[in-house]
Amino acid sequence: MADGLSNVYHDLLDGSYDCVDRIVLNGYDNLLDALGGRRFARRIRGYAKAHQIPVIDCGAGERKHNIAEEHLKTTKVKRGLFLVLVGRAQARVWDVGKNYHIEAKKPMPYVNHYSFHILDPDWGHITIKSVAILRFPRR
DSSP: OOOHHHHHTGGGOOSOOOOSSOOOOOOOOTTTSSTTHHHHHHHHHHHHHHTTOOEEEOOTTOOHHHHHHHHHHHOOOSSEEEEEEEEEEEOOOEEEOGGGOEEEOSSOOEEEEEEEEEEETTTEEEEEEEEEOOOOOOO
């Protein structure tokens, strides 16, 4: 039996929804998947610094949710963004190859994955994840 969310968005969903504590939405944002990846990173860090929001670069294997839970215990933020975690992992990156065909880069490059940890009065601790891909124009 499908849940209410799956019923409402049936035509837009691929697969099933069977987790009680999270909603996963995959989307594409061409502003993040373009030459703006470096600008995106710089603006995140600038915004966080201006608002005293910690940005932590995480190493491989670190449990980001555990790091966020520890910061949640001491944060003075009652509503809104309280932490940004940055990790590096492989991701599919598309590029224009020979003969102007769109091709996936091989091997898959490592890119920054951002986890924005937010406090909401109704939902509690929310995490929004995003990937900004750096690309350099061909010469």
